[in-house]
Amino acid sequence: MPGEPWLILPTYNEAENIQAIVAAAGKVLAQAAPEGFRVLIVDDGSPDGTGRIADGLAAEHDWVQVLHRTEKNGIGPAYLAGFRHALDREAGYVMEMDSDFSHDPADLVRLLTAIEGGADLALGSRYVPGGGVEDWGLLRRFVSEGGSTYARLMLSLRVRDLTGGFKCFRREVLEAIHFDSVRSHGYAFQVELTYRAVRAGFNVVEVPIVFRDRQRGQSKMSWRIAAEAMWLVPQLRHGRQPPVGQPPRAGAARVVR
Numbered sequence: 104m105p106g107e108p109w110l111i112l113p114t115y116n117e118a119e120n121i122q123a124i125v126a127a128a129g130k131v132l133a134q135a136a137p138e139g140f141r142v143l144i145v146d147d148g149s150p151d152g153t154g155r156i157a158d159g160l161a162a163e164h165d166w167v168q169v170l171h172r173t174e175k176n177g178i179g180p181a182y183l184a185g186f187r188h189a190l191d192r193e194a195g196y197v198m199e200m201d202s203d204f205s206h207d208p209a210d211l212v213r214l215l216t217a218i219e220g221g222a223d224l225a226l227g228s229r230y231v232p233g234g235g236v237e238d239w240g241l242l243r244r245f246v247s248e249g250g251s252t253y254a255r256l257m258l259s260l261r262v263r264d265l266t267g268g269f270k271c272f273r274r275e276v277l278e279a280i281h282f283d284s285v286r287s288h289g290y291a292f293q294v295e296l297t298y299r300a301v302r303a304g305f306n307v308v309e310v311p312i313v314f315r316d317r318q319r320g321q322s323k324m325s326w327r328i329a330a331e332a333m334w335l336v337p338q339l340r341h342g343r344q345p346p347v348g349q350p351p352r353a354g355a356a357r358v359v360r
């Protein structure tokens with residue numbers, strides 16, 4: 104592998120989950136990338152002490168690092184800070200995963216396999232055959248699936264799950280995106296990054312995953328985050344231009360099992 108894989112774990116009040124998610128991810132990555140990997144926790148000053156627990160994990164394991172940010176500013180800026188940190192340290196691949204066990208750490212292997220199979224960006228996808236959602240009520244399901252459909256139609260993409268946050272980027276994909284011009288904070292952030300990758304001509308592949316509702320801790324999903332996505336998605340299309348890479352191949356996307 105050219106460069107180590109880095110897993111970025113954004114946290115805000117995940118004291119009940121952080122220890123277990125780091126242990127589970129570490130176990131999976133030690134097998135998948137025996138030559139080395141890193142886990143970077145990006146904590147936005149969680150009042151529940153997640154940052155302190157994260158520091159303890161970093162002291163315990165040389166593959167864990169922590170980025171402390173003072174302000175809770177949404178998942179988008181937290182991820183961008185994590186990406187910058189990982190790219191500056193020669194990451195070959197950068198992965199995103201929620202820290203609440205909604206994403207199964209075992210699926211990291213399948214994302215990495217998709218990259219090894221030629222994907223530039225592998226997306227954990229709930230809305231392709233074999234993927235799905237457990238424990239969600241009708242409203243939550245409607246908001247999420249409706250949001251993905253809305254973004255897909257607005258942006259003329261073929262990607263089925265645009266709002267998911269379980270991803271693996273080849274470093275070149277992140278290098279092609281000008282972080283300073285990324286404006287989204289919540290779900291729109293996931294849409295924006297995938298849209299830019301497709302527009303820059305990268306090979307985006309969907310890998311089916313089953314998403315579980317968080318078992319511990321509180322959701323940070325809010326109507327404000329959903330509204331931001333409704334409002335920002337059309338602007339991604341009509342407003343700013345995506346970064347210049349190879350000629351755009353609008354809508355390119357593939358599903359792997």
Ligand SMILES: Nc1nc2c(ncn2[C@@H]2O[C@H](COP(=O)(O)OP(=O)(O)OP(=O)(O)O)[C@@H](O)[C@H]2O)c(=O)[nH]1
Nearest residue numbers: 113114115145147176177178181201202322323324
């Ligand atoms: N650093 C940082 N992490 C955040 C922020 N908001 C959410 N997160 C983390 O991002 C991940 C996804 O957030 P969730 O709270 O699960 O939000 P969600 O997935 O939209 O909602 P639920 O699944 O219903 O809980 C979790 O690991 C959160 O702790 C933030 O502002 N800053």
Ligand SMILES: [Mg+2]
Nearest residue numbers: 201203205317
């Ligand atoms: Mg969650």
